[in-house]
Amino acid sequence: MNDVELHEYFENMVRTLRAKGVLCAITSGLACVHYGIAESTQDCDLLCHTSSFPVLLDYLSETSIDGQPCQYRGNISPPLDARWHKGGWTSHFEWDLGAGKVRLDVFGSALREATPWADDLHGFYAGMQVVAWMKRTDRDKDWPFITSLGEQLLLRNDPRGWLHVYDEEALNGYLKRVPIPDELLEKRPALRLLQSGHPDLRFALKAEREFWQELDRLRIRILRRALRPFVVAMARRSHADSANLTEAHAERVAVADSKLDPNPLRTYGIDRYLKEARENTVQFIHPRIVEYLPDLAEHFQTLQS
Numbered sequence: 001m002n003d004v005e006l007h008e009y010f011e012n013m014v015r016t017l018r019a020k021g022v023l024c025a026i027t028s029g030l031a032c033v034h035y036g037i038a039e040s041t042q043d044c045d046l047l048c049h050t051s052s053f054p055v056l057l058d059y060l061s062e063t064s065i066d067g068q069p070c071q072y073r074g075n076i077s078p079p080l081d082a083r084w085h086k087g088g089w090t091s092h093f094e095w096d097l098g099a100g101k102v103r104l105d106v107f108g109s110a111l112r113e114a115t116p117w118a119d120d121l122h123g124f125y126a127g128m129q130v131v132a133w134m135k136r137t138d139r140d141k142d143w144p145f146i147t148s149l150g151e152q153l154l155l156r157n158d159p160r161g162w163l164h165v166y167d168e169e170a171l172n173g174y175l176k177r178v179p180i181p182d183e184l185l186e187k188r189p190a191l192r193l194l195q196s197g198h199p200d201l202r203f204a205l206k207a208e209r210e211f212w213q214e215l216d217r218l219r220i221r222i223l224r225r226a227l228r229p230f231v232v233a234m235a236r237r238s239h240a241d242s243a244n245l246t247e248a249h250a251e252r253v254a255v256a257d258s259k260l261d262p263n264p265l266r267t268y269g270i271d272r273y274l275k276e277a278r279e280n281t282v283q284f285i286h287p288r289i290v291e292y293l294p295d296l297a298e299h300f301q302t303l304q305s
Helices: 003-019 028-034 049-059 126-132 142-155 159-163 166-172 182-187 190-197 201-234 238-243 245-259 264-268 270-282 287-292 297-303
Strands: 024-027 043-048 067-073 089-096 101-108
Touching: 003 024, 003 028, 003 043, 003 049, 003 101, 024 028, 024 126, 028 043, 028 142, 028 270, 043 049, 049 067, 049 245, 067 245, 126 142, 126 287, 142 159, 142 166, 159 166, 159 182, 166 201, 182 190, 190 201, 190 287, 201 245, 201 264, 201 270, 201 287, 245 270, 264 270, 270 297
Parallel strands: 043 101
Antiparallel strands: 024 043, 067 089, 089 101
Protein backbone atom coordinates (compact mmCIF):
# COMPACT_ATOMS: atom_id res chain seq x y z
CA MET A 1 0.00 0.00 0.00
CA ASN A 2 1.59 3.29 -1.10
CA ASP A 3 1.26 6.62 0.71
CA VAL A 4 -1.69 7.84 -1.34
CA GLU A 5 -3.59 4.57 -0.85
CA LEU A 6 -2.85 4.65 2.87
CA HIS A 7 -4.11 8.22 3.13
CA GLU A 8 -7.32 7.37 1.30
CA TYR A 9 -7.82 4.16 3.25
CA PHE A 10 -7.79 5.84 6.64
CA GLU A 11 -9.90 8.78 5.48
CA ASN A 12 -12.50 6.23 4.35
CA MET A 13 -12.17 4.50 7.72
CA VAL A 14 -12.99 7.74 9.55
CA ARG A 15 -15.85 8.46 7.15
CA THR A 16 -17.35 5.01 7.84
CA LEU A 17 -16.83 5.22 11.59
CA ARG A 18 -18.44 8.64 11.81
CA ALA A 19 -21.44 7.29 9.90
CA LYS A 20 -21.71 4.75 12.74
CA GLY A 21 -21.71 7.57 15.29
CA VAL A 22 -18.07 7.24 16.28
CA LEU A 23 -16.32 10.47 17.27
CA CYS A 24 -12.82 10.11 15.80
CA ALA A 25 -10.15 12.02 13.90
CA ILE A 26 -6.79 11.36 12.27
CA THR A 27 -3.86 13.00 14.04
CA SER A 28 -0.03 13.17 14.17
CA GLY A 29 1.95 12.15 11.07
CA LEU A 30 -0.89 11.62 8.63
CA ALA A 31 -2.43 14.90 9.77
CA CYS A 32 0.88 16.63 9.03
CA VAL A 33 0.69 15.21 5.50
CA HIS A 34 -2.85 16.55 5.21
CA TYR A 35 -1.73 20.01 6.36
CA GLY A 36 1.07 20.02 3.79
CA ILE A 37 4.00 20.05 6.20
CA ALA A 38 5.10 16.42 5.76
CA GLU A 39 5.51 14.31 2.65
CA SER A 40 4.72 10.79 3.82
CA THR A 41 4.12 8.44 6.73
CA GLN A 42 3.65 4.70 7.00
CA ASP A 43 1.32 4.73 10.01
CA CYS A 44 -1.95 6.25 11.12
CA ASP A 45 -2.70 7.72 14.54
CA LEU A 46 -6.38 7.91 15.36
CA LEU A 47 -8.10 9.84 18.13
CA CYS A 48 -11.32 8.16 19.20
CA HIS A 49 -13.71 8.98 22.02
CA THR A 50 -13.55 6.17 24.57
CA SER A 51 -17.32 5.71 24.53
CA SER A 52 -16.97 4.57 20.91
CA PHE A 53 -14.33 1.90 21.54
CA PRO A 54 -16.76 -1.07 21.25
CA VAL A 55 -17.90 0.13 17.82
CA LEU A 56 -14.31 0.74 16.72
CA LEU A 57 -13.22 -2.72 17.90
CA ASP A 58 -16.09 -4.37 16.00
CA TYR A 59 -15.14 -2.40 12.90
CA LEU A 60 -11.46 -3.40 13.12
CA SER A 61 -12.37 -7.05 13.70
CA GLU A 62 -14.31 -7.02 10.41
CA THR A 63 -11.67 -5.09 8.46
CA SER A 64 -8.95 -6.59 6.29
CA ILE A 65 -6.29 -5.10 4.04
CA ASP A 66 -5.23 -7.22 1.07
CA GLY A 67 -7.00 -10.12 2.76
CA GLN A 68 -5.07 -9.75 6.03
CA PRO A 69 -6.98 -9.26 9.29
CA CYS A 70 -6.36 -6.57 11.84
CA GLN A 71 -4.46 -7.70 14.95
CA TYR A 72 -3.07 -6.20 18.11
CA ARG A 73 0.63 -5.44 17.69
CA GLY A 74 2.40 -8.19 19.61
CA ASN A 75 2.49 -8.19 23.40
CA ILE A 76 3.15 -4.49 23.90
CA SER A 77 -0.30 -3.06 23.22
CA PRO A 78 -2.71 -2.23 26.05
CA PRO A 79 -6.31 -3.14 25.28
CA LEU A 80 -8.70 -0.81 23.50
CA ASP A 81 -10.56 -0.10 26.71
CA ALA A 82 -11.59 3.21 28.28
CA ARG A 83 -10.18 2.25 31.69
CA TRP A 84 -6.63 2.38 30.37
CA HIS A 85 -7.00 5.05 27.73
CA LYS A 86 -8.31 7.57 30.26
CA GLY A 87 -5.02 7.03 32.06
CA GLY A 88 -2.90 7.88 29.04
CA TRP A 89 -2.34 4.51 27.40
CA THR A 90 -2.48 3.88 23.62
CA SER A 91 -3.60 0.78 21.70
CA HIS A 92 -1.56 -0.49 18.76
CA PHE A 93 -2.90 -2.47 15.79
CA GLU A 94 -1.48 -3.76 12.53
CA TRP A 95 -2.27 -5.55 9.31
CA ASP A 96 0.64 -7.81 8.35
CA LEU A 97 0.90 -7.70 4.55
CA GLY A 98 4.02 -9.83 4.35
CA ALA A 99 6.12 -7.30 2.46
CA GLY A 100 5.24 -4.67 5.06
CA LYS A 101 2.81 -3.72 7.80
CA VAL A 102 0.08 -1.14 7.98
CA ARG A 103 -0.10 0.21 11.52
CA LEU A 104 -2.80 2.01 13.46
CA ASP A 105 -2.34 3.60 16.89
CA VAL A 106 -5.51 4.57 18.74
CA PHE A 107 -5.60 7.32 21.38
CA GLY A 108 -8.57 7.81 23.69
CA SER A 109 -7.25 11.25 24.57
CA ALA A 110 -4.80 13.56 22.88
CA LEU A 111 -1.42 13.56 24.59
CA ARG A 112 -0.74 16.85 26.35
CA GLU A 113 -4.11 18.32 25.40
CA ALA A 114 -5.17 21.43 27.29
CA THR A 115 -8.72 21.46 25.86
CA PRO A 116 -10.82 18.57 24.48
CA TRP A 117 -9.52 17.46 21.09
CA ALA A 118 -13.07 16.96 19.82
CA ASP A 119 -13.60 20.74 20.03
CA ASP A 120 -10.91 21.28 17.38
CA LEU A 121 -11.54 19.22 14.24
CA HIS A 122 -10.70 19.91 10.61
CA GLY A 123 -12.74 17.54 8.49
CA PHE A 124 -11.47 14.02 9.10
CA TYR A 125 -8.46 15.40 10.98
CA ALA A 126 -7.59 16.75 14.39
CA GLY A 127 -7.00 20.49 14.37
CA MET A 128 -3.51 21.88 14.01
CA GLN A 129 -3.25 22.85 17.66
CA VAL A 130 -4.14 19.32 18.79
CA VAL A 131 -1.51 17.87 16.46
CA ALA A 132 1.07 20.37 17.71
CA TRP A 133 0.51 19.33 21.34
CA MET A 134 0.76 15.65 20.42
CA LYS A 135 3.99 16.23 18.50
CA ARG A 136 5.79 17.55 21.60
CA THR A 137 7.85 14.38 21.99
CA ASP A 138 11.47 13.75 22.93
CA ARG A 139 12.24 13.09 19.25
CA ASP A 140 14.10 15.95 17.57
CA LYS A 141 12.49 15.13 14.23
CA ASP A 142 9.03 16.14 15.51
CA TRP A 143 9.90 19.71 16.44
CA PRO A 144 10.08 21.28 12.96
CA PHE A 145 6.49 20.06 12.46
CA ILE A 146 5.38 21.89 15.62
CA THR A 147 6.81 25.17 14.33
CA SER A 148 5.25 24.60 10.90
CA LEU A 149 1.85 23.99 12.47
CA GLY A 150 2.22 27.16 14.53
CA GLU A 151 3.09 29.14 11.43
CA GLN A 152 0.10 27.72 9.58
CA LEU A 153 -2.13 28.96 12.41
CA LEU A 154 -0.55 32.42 12.40
CA LEU A 155 -0.92 32.66 8.64
CA ARG A 156 -4.63 32.18 9.27
CA ASN A 157 -4.51 34.97 11.90
CA ASP A 158 -5.15 32.36 14.59
CA PRO A 159 -3.21 33.60 17.65
CA ARG A 160 -2.93 30.06 19.05
CA GLY A 161 -0.03 29.70 16.66
CA TRP A 162 2.07 31.76 19.09
CA LEU A 163 2.16 28.74 21.38
CA HIS A 164 3.82 26.49 18.83
CA VAL A 165 6.56 28.36 16.95
CA TYR A 166 10.08 27.56 18.17
CA ASP A 167 12.08 29.37 15.50
CA GLU A 168 13.30 32.80 16.66
CA GLU A 169 13.41 34.32 13.18
CA ALA A 170 9.91 33.09 12.37
CA LEU A 171 8.55 34.49 15.64
CA ASN A 172 9.99 37.92 14.89
CA GLY A 173 8.55 37.77 11.39
CA TYR A 174 4.99 37.37 12.67
CA LEU A 175 5.28 39.89 15.51
CA LYS A 176 3.97 42.83 13.46
CA ARG A 177 1.29 40.79 11.74
CA VAL A 178 -0.58 38.96 14.52
CA PRO A 179 -1.17 40.50 17.98
CA ILE A 180 -0.25 38.35 20.98
CA PRO A 181 -3.19 38.10 23.41
CA ASP A 182 -2.37 38.70 27.06
CA GLU A 183 -3.53 35.21 28.05
CA LEU A 184 -0.94 33.66 25.73
CA LEU A 185 1.79 35.75 27.38
CA GLU A 186 0.75 34.04 30.62
CA LYS A 187 0.75 30.60 29.04
CA ARG A 188 4.09 31.11 27.30
CA PRO A 189 6.29 33.58 29.20
CA ALA A 190 9.03 33.43 26.53
CA LEU A 191 6.75 35.55 24.34
CA ARG A 192 7.43 38.49 26.65
CA LEU A 193 11.07 38.31 25.57
CA LEU A 194 9.89 38.37 21.96
CA GLN A 195 7.84 41.50 22.55
CA SER A 196 10.73 43.33 24.20
CA GLY A 197 13.31 42.18 21.65
CA HIS A 198 15.41 40.63 24.42
CA PRO A 199 18.44 38.57 23.28
CA ASP A 200 17.59 35.85 25.81
CA LEU A 201 14.68 34.73 23.61
CA ARG A 202 16.74 32.06 21.84
CA PHE A 203 17.83 30.59 25.16
CA ALA A 204 14.30 30.62 26.52
CA LEU A 205 13.03 28.80 23.42
CA LYS A 206 15.68 26.11 23.83
CA ALA A 207 14.88 25.76 27.53
CA GLU A 208 11.15 25.47 26.87
CA ARG A 209 11.70 22.80 24.25
CA GLU A 210 14.02 20.89 26.59
CA PHE A 211 11.33 21.02 29.29
CA TRP A 212 8.75 19.47 26.96
CA GLN A 213 11.22 16.81 25.84
CA GLU A 214 12.17 15.98 29.41
CA LEU A 215 8.48 15.59 30.23
CA ASP A 216 8.14 13.10 27.41
CA ARG A 217 11.29 11.18 28.35
CA LEU A 218 10.09 10.86 31.92
CA ARG A 219 6.58 9.88 30.80
CA ILE A 220 7.98 7.11 28.63
CA ARG A 221 10.12 5.77 31.48
CA ILE A 222 7.12 5.69 33.82
CA LEU A 223 4.93 3.94 31.24
CA ARG A 224 7.60 1.39 30.35
CA ARG A 225 7.99 0.37 33.99
CA ALA A 226 4.24 0.02 34.34
CA LEU A 227 3.96 -1.95 31.09
CA ARG A 228 6.61 -4.56 31.94
CA PRO A 229 4.39 -6.95 34.02
CA PHE A 230 1.70 -6.85 31.33
CA VAL A 231 4.18 -7.65 28.52
CA VAL A 232 5.62 -10.59 30.47
CA ALA A 233 2.16 -11.96 31.20
CA MET A 234 1.09 -11.54 27.57
CA ALA A 235 4.20 -13.39 26.36
CA ARG A 236 3.08 -16.41 28.37
CA ARG A 237 -0.25 -16.31 26.56
CA SER A 238 1.04 -15.43 23.09
CA HIS A 239 -1.48 -17.73 21.41
CA ALA A 240 -3.98 -14.95 21.95
CA ASP A 241 -2.60 -13.10 18.94
CA SER A 242 -3.48 -16.03 16.69
CA ALA A 243 -7.13 -15.76 17.66
CA ASN A 244 -9.55 -13.37 16.02
CA LEU A 245 -9.38 -9.79 17.22
CA THR A 246 -12.47 -10.01 19.44
CA GLU A 247 -11.11 -13.06 21.30
CA ALA A 248 -7.61 -11.58 21.49
CA HIS A 249 -9.08 -8.40 22.93
CA ALA A 250 -10.99 -10.26 25.66
CA GLU A 251 -7.84 -12.08 26.72
CA ARG A 252 -5.82 -8.88 26.66
CA VAL A 253 -8.36 -7.17 28.95
CA ALA A 254 -8.18 -10.13 31.34
CA VAL A 255 -4.40 -9.81 31.58
CA ALA A 256 -4.53 -6.02 31.93
CA ASP A 257 -7.03 -6.30 34.80
CA SER A 258 -4.32 -7.71 37.05
CA LYS A 259 -1.08 -6.64 35.37
CA LEU A 260 -1.48 -3.12 33.98
CA ASP A 261 -1.87 0.06 36.05
CA PRO A 262 -4.71 2.02 34.39
CA ASN A 263 -3.08 5.40 35.15
CA PRO A 264 0.70 5.19 35.81
CA LEU A 265 1.30 8.96 35.81
CA ARG A 266 -1.38 9.50 38.44
CA THR A 267 0.11 6.66 40.48
CA TYR A 268 3.53 8.29 40.16
CA GLY A 269 2.00 11.64 41.05
CA ILE A 270 1.29 14.35 38.46
CA ASP A 271 2.78 17.08 40.64
CA ARG A 272 5.85 14.95 41.27
CA TYR A 273 6.15 14.21 37.57
CA LEU A 274 6.01 17.90 36.59
CA LYS A 275 8.37 18.95 39.37
CA GLU A 276 10.91 16.28 38.49
CA ALA A 277 10.90 17.17 34.79
CA ARG A 278 11.30 20.84 35.63
CA GLU A 279 14.18 20.16 38.03
CA ASN A 280 15.93 18.02 35.41
CA THR A 281 15.57 20.85 32.90
CA VAL A 282 16.75 23.59 35.26
CA GLN A 283 20.08 21.79 35.74
CA PHE A 284 21.06 22.63 32.18
CA ILE A 285 19.83 26.20 31.71
CA HIS A 286 20.98 29.60 33.00
CA PRO A 287 19.19 30.70 36.20
CA ARG A 288 17.86 33.88 34.56
CA ILE A 289 15.95 31.73 32.01
CA VAL A 290 14.07 29.67 34.60
CA GLU A 291 11.29 32.23 35.00
CA TYR A 292 10.41 31.79 31.32
CA LEU A 293 9.62 28.10 31.63
CA PRO A 294 5.84 27.69 31.24
CA ASP A 295 3.47 26.16 33.78
CA LEU A 296 2.33 22.99 32.00
CA ALA A 297 -0.02 21.56 34.63
CA GLU A 298 -3.11 22.20 32.47
CA HIS A 299 -1.84 19.71 29.92
CA PHE A 300 -2.11 16.84 32.40
CA GLN A 301 -5.34 17.69 34.23
CA THR A 302 -7.33 14.93 32.50
CA LEU A 303 -5.00 12.34 34.06
CA GLN A 304 -5.84 13.60 37.54
CA SER A 305 -9.47 12.44 37.43
